[in-house]
Amino acid sequence: MPDIPEDPTTGPSGHPQAPDPAGPVPARDATRVFAGYRELLFSIVYNLLGNVADTEDVLQDTWLSWAARHRDPAAGEIENRRAYLVRIAVNHALARQSAIRRRRETYVGPWLPEPLVSGDPPDPAEPALRAESVSMALLVVLETLTPLERAVFVLHEVFGYAHPEIAGILGRTPAAVRQLSHRAREHVHARRPRYQADPRVQRQATERFLAAALGGDLDALLRILAPDVTMWTDGGGKARASVLRPVQGRDRVARMIVGVTSRAPEELEVRYRTVNGDPSAVLFADDSPFAVMVIDLTPDGEQVRGIYTVTNPDKLSRVPDGAEPPAAAEPPSEDPGGQAP
Known part of the structure; x- marks a missing residue:
């Protein structure tokens, strides 16, 4: 990924950002500045945590820290507001990791990231940075990294921050960050070689797979599944047919799919959506x-080498039905001491 552009009005991947001149931020402008970087912060934190509720909590903590900073008359100037906000958000996210890991130790069955679902094609009004979240498959691999390795990988490989910038964010030396980056990159690439599937191919493969799965066509499933395919099903113990561990191998996965779909609701409707940047499918029952x-x-x-199915209703509560355009975001509060924009 390229380094973060020098132009402070342009964020990673060239997306517009709020102006970022050096110097103090008047209290009346604190909300505007935070709102200008909110989607960047959301995208970074979500890729660190994989859960929308935790991400929103971290953004709330970040906002409170940012607002408190601007209520302090003794506070000095902020040379780079974007870097300052990213540092606060990343460190709040790291501070939550222990509680999140303890919670996941008691989670029933495989844990998958909460899907970020948008239209297919994505609605132009949707936040661009959020739509560019890394794939579900890569997020699963990132779960195997340490929190610091994951932070370095996300900031460097996904958002293009240079190692010295990351060192300032994490309070580590550039040499330590380079070591973390090397270790994380080798770990990730060993489990998921870097390539990007063509969206058209991904959509066609998804359609073929679902036709075979929902039609109970075992032979067709055996043809489309790779020999070493793995299927993760995240029901959180709250959905029917929850599986307690990932299922591996073409024959086992195919037979499990046929068994599960035979017990699924009869009137399932498939709506094709973009999930974490990939053409995917959302299944609806009774809307x-x-x-x-x-x-x-x-x-x-x-062939299909990985299947990620989220059925936990808690993780589907934010899935749009596609019947109405997404609601416009409420304008941010003008009170820097109130709720986060």
């Missing part, structure tokens, strides 16, 4: 989200 299904393809795009 309520029943499951989000994301597939990961082999590098040649011919």
Whole structure:
């Protein structure tokens, strides 16, 4: 990824950001500045935590820290507001990691990130940075890193921050950050070689897979599944047919899919959506989200090597039904001491 642009009005990937001149921020402008960087902060923190509720909590903590900073008459100037806010958000996210890990130790069955679902194609009004979240498959791999390794990987590989910038954010030396980055990159690439599936191929493969799965066509499933395919099903113990561990191997996965779909609601409706940046599918039953299904393809795009199915109703509560355009965001509060924008 390229380094963060020098132009303070342009964020990672060239998306517009709020102006970021050096110097103190008047209290009346604190809300405007925070709101200008909110989507960048959301995207970074979500990629560190994989959960929307935790991400929103971290943004609230970040806002409170930012507002308190601007109520302090003794506070000095902020040379780079974007860097300052990213540092606060990342460190709040790292501080929550212990509680999150303890919570996941008691989670029933495999844990998957909460899906970020948008239209297909994505609605132009949707926040661009949020739509560019890393794939579900990569987020699963990132769960195997230490919190610091993950922070370095996300900031460097996804958002293009240079190692010296990350060192300032994390309070580590550049040499230590480079070591963390090297270790994280090797770990990730060993488990998920870097490639990007063509969106058209991904959509066609998703359609073929669902046709075979929902039709109970075992032979077709055996053809489309890779020999070493793995299926994760995150029901959180709250959905029917929750599986307590990932299922591996073509034959086992195919037979499990046929068994599960035979017990699924009869009137399932498939709506194709973009999930964490990938063309995917959302299954609805009685106009309520029943499951989000994301597939990961082999590098040649011919077979499915990973299936990620989220059926936990808690993780589907924010899935849009597509019937109405997304509601416009409420204007931010003018009170820097109130709720986060």
